Amino acid sequence: MSIDTDEIVLILSGVKILQDLDIEVIEDIAQHIEIAEFRSGDMVVEKGHMGNRIYFIFEGKVEVQIPDIQGDIKRRIMLKKGEVVGEISLLINSTYSADIVALTDTTAFYLDHKHFKDLIEKHPDFAEVMTQLMTSRMAQNGGINRVGRYQLRGKLGEGNMATVFNAWDPELEREVAIKMLKYKLAYDDKFRDRFEQEAKTIASLNHPNIVNVFEVIDEFSTRFIVMEKLHGQDLSAILKERGALGLPETREILSQVASALQYAHNHGNKGIVHRDIKPSNIVVDAYGNIKLTDFGIASPPQDKDVNIEGTPSYIAPEIINGDLLDGRADIYALAVMAFHMLTNSLPFSASTLGKLLKMQVNQKPPDIRKNIADIDDGLADFIESALSKEPDDRISDWNEIRKILKPSGQFHLKLDPDELAITIRFRDTSYSQSASFINAIQKLLQEEGINHQIEMHRGSDDE
Helix, strand or coil, X not given: CCCCHHHHHHHHHCCHHHCCCCHHHHHHHHHCCEEEEECCCCEEECCCCECCEEEEEEECCEEEEEECCCCCEXXXXXXXXXXXXXXXXXXXXXXXXXXXXXXCCEEEEEEEHHHHHHHHHHCHHHHHHHHHHHHHHECCCCCECEECCEEEEEEEEECCCEEEEEEEECCCCEEEEEEEECHHHHCCHHHHHHHHHHHHHHHCCCCCCECCEEEEEEECCEEEEEEECCCCEEHXXXXXXXXXXXXXXXXXXXHHHHHHHHHHHCCCCCCCECCCCCHHHEEECCCCCEEECCCCCCECCECCCCCCCCCHHHCCHHHHCCCCECCHHHHHHHHHHHHHHHHCCCCCCCCCHHHHHHHHHHCCCCCHHHHXXXXXXXXXXXXXXXXXXXXXXXXXXXXXXXXXXXXXXXXXXXXXXXXXXXXXXXXXXXXXXXXHHHHHHHHHHHHCCXXXXXXXXXXXXXX
């Protein structure tokens, strides 16, 4: 059977999973399509054989014969024109899990493994389609319900780099979150390496205000990061729901984020720069404790050829300029977040990305005192200094920042009649050494439903 490329393009444009792709992408796919014909009763795909083709049914009908544990057919699914078969085995580089038999004479287009891989690397939109197809099969009845030893229980969320699933660890009997790198990046060596670096980065950090990472799993032709399941709401959602926060609550959140960043910046030989501090990466639980998440673009200080990465409204001028960057970029973003929390608006906003980036580099930020009349000088001065265009002009001593951001009433607690305060003092102990103990206490308090708040301070923080 011979079909010209234009007709193949037309046919592929009608395939459901490809309908949203640009015509140029579909035309490129069509250039690599081959045609397979099957007689009624022929085996299209045989269970146990290595998946090396993705089929797009053009004419006819096929039946997917899904076996049970004993090998008997427990379910039959009929597929017809415009539907896809064989894609999951090809994606996850595994054998076919079911027989697929032609019910009628059937014509199908297919991509072999090499061309499929080349097209995914070349066209991020095609890779995104495959990611959506894959995630639709995960944590579903009859789909892929396990990664490593972990049982998938549903999708939690999705970002530009990864999809996050809720999962259960049967060995330790606890909930976890599992982050799956999207295929558009999993097939890109640079991004795949960076995703693994994220896991190594976070796994090496041990602080009560930083999300815990347990392990990295290499499966299904991509990477998964297994981390603690956070219970709470991200700060972005809180701001949308409640609007601007008061000074005491803002200080409490900023103080905890500052504690996490101080630890990260002093970790290892060069320190770790988060590079994407913003409200959606701060999770606040019911007791006011925060966790800093998403070190997806975290790294040691970068060289001058660094790409612009991060969230535009929070990005420091030196990143936009392609200059050397270090932890002071996180301090800039922390000040933007402080401004956002207090005013429910951003210091810089524009109708286009280009205009916004120019404002970040050139325009003086608004005076927070004009928005918040009762703001104290310490917090106002921190925001003003931290938003300096030049990193050298920016406040950068974490001990000084921690003192400025110290929540009001700290170490001078006025307790309500129904409150109880317990002080545990660690001597000659680092954040890292105390973190596991504090995390265990926090988990126990949460399990018991005890309303609590945990604060960490160094002796040098108090004057």
